[in-house]
Amino acid sequence: MxxxxxxxxxxxxxxxxxxxxxxxxxxxxxxxxxxxxxxxxxxxxxxxxxxxxxxxxxxxxxxxxxxxxxxxxxxxxxxxxxxxxxxxxxxxxxxxxxxxxxxAKSGIRPLKMDHLTGTQMDQVAAVFEDSVFPLLTPLAVALNADGAAEPLLVPALQLIVACRLVEPDTGATRYAVIPIPETITRRVPVKSSEDTHAFVWIEDVVAWHADDLFPGEKVSATTCFRVTRNGDIAVQEEDAIDLAGEMEEVLTARRFSDTVRLEMPKNAPRDLGRVVREITRSGTxxxxxxxxxxxxxxxxxxxxxxxxxxxxxEEWPPQTSAAIVPGDSMFETIAAGDVLLHHPYESFEPVLRLIEEAAVDPDVIAIKQVLYRTARQSRIIDALILAAENGKHVTALVELKARFDEARNLHRADELQRAGAQIVYGVKGLKTHAKICLIVRREGGHLRRYAHLGTGNYNESTAKLYTDISYLTCKPEFGHDASLFFNAVTGRSKLLRFQRLVPAPTAMKPKLLELIAGETERAKQGLPARILAKVNSLQDPDIILALYRASQAGVEVKLNIRGICCLKPGDARWSKNIEVVSVIDRFLEHARLFYFHQGGTPEVFIASADWMGRNLERRVELMIPIEEPALQRRLVRILETFFQDNVQASKLMPDGTSQRIAKAQGQRAFRAQAHFFNQARKAAKAREHERSMTFEPHVPAE
CATH class of the missing domain: 1.20.58.310 (Polyphosphate kinase N-terminal domain)
Known part of the structure; x- marks a missing residue:
């Protein structure tokens, strides 16, 4: 079976x-x-x-x-x-x-055009004439000999108003569509005595004033629609001489690809619905x-x-980590001991500061970094540009195949290149999804390597919304591995001879299977065996089968999976010892954390990779061992905390659906994300109090 x-x-x-x-x-x-x-x-x-x-x-x-x-x-x-x-x-x-x-009760109300007062009508008409009409470009629909509409290329994921037009003198009917550019706001505010914020939808405004776009004709009916096109178009890397140019072709191809979804109101006139389906080549x-x-x-x-x-x-502002001393150099902080940050409860600012300090530090010689998804106004890219302009050797691996971020990455890569940075467009045949930054600094006549390794993107915007882990270290073995990693991905050498880091696609999956098998063997021998893991998705069949075998042997397996889970929990034969929970809360759970009991000498990892075939076999990823006992204990506490959540957690059921976990009678409510924020806030306040009680004398300069 x-x-x-x-x-x-x-x-x-x-x-x-x-x-x-x-x-x-x-x-x-x-x-x-x-x-x-x-x-x-x-x-x-x-x-x-x-x-x-x-x-x-x-x-x-x-x-x-x-x-x-x-x-x-x-x-x-x-x-x-x-x-x-x-x-x-x-x-x-x-x-x-x-x-x-x-x-509506709270003063936020969408209004219908035919319900507006005369004054409101005038206000909306003025907005349309001044800010909307000049940006609209109607497209005529052509009919073939059979009366069916010819296919028409319309933009994807934009609102489009379809119109039936009648020529008053002849009664002839034709059709046209009006795409609404994304630059036009969806809501047109109108003044209202009853509401704090009243508005009309832009598509209703365009439909109401559509006659203005077709002088001499009458718009007798309208409907709004929206098209989704196939975005699963990959770059043909084997034939690509210029990857950037090939990626531009992929972006163009997506605009012309087949329709995979057509959204339309239920009350759309039948003939307009038929015409829209024909021009978009959509079926039922x-x-x-x-x-x-x-x-x-x-x-x-x-x-x-x-x-x-x-x-x-209520706002949950990021807190300053107790490990970070405001005003101290990040290099001094990391040299004093490894730093683990839990975002967004602890601020991403130290990571930004590290790269910004490196950009202007005269002792920094080189910065190497992987960029997968960055913020629109990225301080990190600005710092790398500054570093290159300051004569530092900057290498940026910019992943052009980061789906739906390709255009932005192309633009920022070009900026970096113009500043003098060395740009590498990922690895042929693979996506580079690892989160790593290496800084080489001259100290005391020797070179010292500082590394940031994490689970999340170098994106200061999402760092306030996604939960992730950052690990900052200057341990020589991690610096050695970071150098090997960059040499491999930029010089096309093999991902081999790593001392600490575990890369994919070469070593991560075998290592995970080995660790799971180790717990399975201990359970068979009657020894304590335990696996805790937090991932966004679990899909890889080999990992799932290994977890089933671990469960059958008696290993306690606790999985926190935000999204896809192809493992079937609660199966008496296969997964009776596997518990799967999912936490959906105000922050997007994004960190990947793994714990293996290993006979009482635990191995704990953070990683950029989910347990999916694409991550483990078709991407360049990193799994990072956390070896400091105090940091290990902290990560294990984070993992275990999610299984105490009885407010935002759901339990995955055998049929793939979810059931929210409710607190038992007499049990206090416990919310994992609130717990993490309160912990971070208390730690920040305690450290601030400690500093306020410490007197630091001025020492005369030598």
């Missing part, structure tokens, strides 16, 4: 359901619920672009081989559309019956009917509307 394996795509949809469940909670502040609803919609956009797009390509190629769960591409697509249909219905029921009425499987405004991901702006702080969670 084969080992049970849950379908990857359906497991992801259940993760998105857990996010939607947060929006459904009436005990959360209103705009936090709006935020979670917007996240579910944004997640769904990417899911259709990448996962559904890939499955459609498999189906069209004639592939019928089942995935490890036993489902063919066709069966997966059918199951996805059924599950998505239910989720979309739930999203709009929540929006229409709960969120919009609650927002691609059509998603919305009972309200489409493109719910744009509600994120509404969630952060100024002036409504009372409708949001």
């Amino acid at each position: 084969p080992a049970p394996y849950l379908n990857r795509e359906l497991s992801w949809l259940e993760f998105n359901q857990r996010v939607l469940n947060e929006a459904l909670r009436s005990d959360l502040p209103l705009l936090e619920r709006v935020k979670f609803l917007a996240i579910t919609a944004s997640n769904m956009d990417e899911f259709f672009q990448v996962r559904v797009g890939g499955l459609i390509l498999m189906q069209r190629s004639g592939r019928k081989a089942p995935d490890p769960s036993g489902m063919t591409p066709q069966q997966q697509l059918q199951a996805i559309h059924r599950r998505v249909g239910r989720m979309v219905d739930d999203q709009y029921e929540l929006l229409n019956e709960s969120l919009l009425p609650e927002m 499987p691609e059509l998603v009917r919305a009972n309200g405004p489409i493109g719910l991901s744009s509600l994120m702006d509404l969630a952060f509307l100024p002036g409504f702080d009372q409708l949001r969670d």
Whole structure:
């Protein structure tokens, strides 16, 4: 009997359901619920672009081989559309019956155009004439000899208004579409005596004033629609002489790729619906009917509307780590001992400071760094540019294949290159996803290497929203491995002879299987055996089978998995000793942490990689051992804390769905993320108090 394996795509949809469940909670502040609803919609956009797009390509190629769960591409697509249909219905029921009425009570109200007063109509008309009309470019729809609409290239993930036009003198009918550029805000505010913030949706404004774009014709009907195109288009690296140029072609190809989803209101006129399906080459499987405004991901702006702080969670500002002394050089701090930071509870500022100090430090000779996803206004890239301009040897491995960040990475790589940095566009055939920065500094006549190794991107914006771990060290063996790593990825040598770091795709998966097997063997011998792991996704069949064998041998396996989990928990034969929880809270759980008991001499790791085939076999990743006992204990406490959560945690069930963990009678409520923030705040206050009680004399300069 084969080992049970849950379908990857359906497991992801259940993760998105857990996010939607947060929006459904009436005990959360209103705009936090709006935020979670917007996240579910944004997640769904990417899911259709990448996962559904890939499955459609498999189906069209004639592939019928089942995935490890036993489902063919066709069966997966059918199951996805059924599950998505239910989720979309739930999203709009929540929006229409709960969120919009609650927002109206709080002074946030979307208004319909035909409900506006004369004064409001004039106000909206002025906005349209001044700020919208000049940016609109209507596109005519051509009909073939059979009366069907010819395909028309329309932009993906943008709101588009379809129009039926009538020529008054002849009664002739034709069709046109009006794409609404992303630069135009979704909400057009209107003054209202009753509401603090009243507005109309931009698509309603464009539809109302569509006559202005077609002089001499009458717009007799309109509907809004939105297209999602296949984003699963990979660069052909084997034939690419110029990877940057090839990536530009991939970005262009995505704009012209096949439609994988067509969103349209349920009340769209039948003929307009038919025309939209024809111009987008969409069939019934691609059509998603919305009972309200489409493109719910744009509600994120509404969630952060100024002036409504009372409708949001209290701020949890990042705290200064007790290991960081304000004003001290980061080089001195790291030289005094390894530093472990838990973001965003502890600020990402020390990592930024390290790179900014290195850029201007006369003793720093070289900086080498992997850049996967960076902030739009990145202090890190600015620091690397400054370092290059200051004559330091700067090497940046910029991963051009970071999906949906390719254009930004191309632009920033060009800036770095112009400043004099050496640029490497990743590794041929693999994505470079490792999070590593190496700084070489001259100290006392010798070279010393400082390394930052982490689980998250070098992105100061997401560092405030994602939970990650940073490890800062100047231990020689880690510096040695960091140098080997960069030599391998820039010089096309092999990822071999590492003393501490465990790289993928060469060594990480074998090492993980070895560690799991070690716990399995100890359990068979009647010895204590335990595995704790925190990952975003678990999909690799070999890792799953190894965990099943560990469970069968009696190993206690506790997994904290935010998203995809293809392992089936709760199976009496395979996984009776495996517990899987998922925590969805205000911060996105992103850190990867692994603990193996190892007979009482534990091995603890942080990593850039999830337990997925793509990460372990088709990406350049790093798993970093944490050897300091105090830091090990801290990471184990972090891992164990999530299994105490009875507020934001859900337990994964054998059928792949989730069940929120409720506190037992008499048990106090415990929320892991709140616990981490309170810990960080108390530690920061204690360190600040300690410093205020310490007198430091001025010492005369020599």
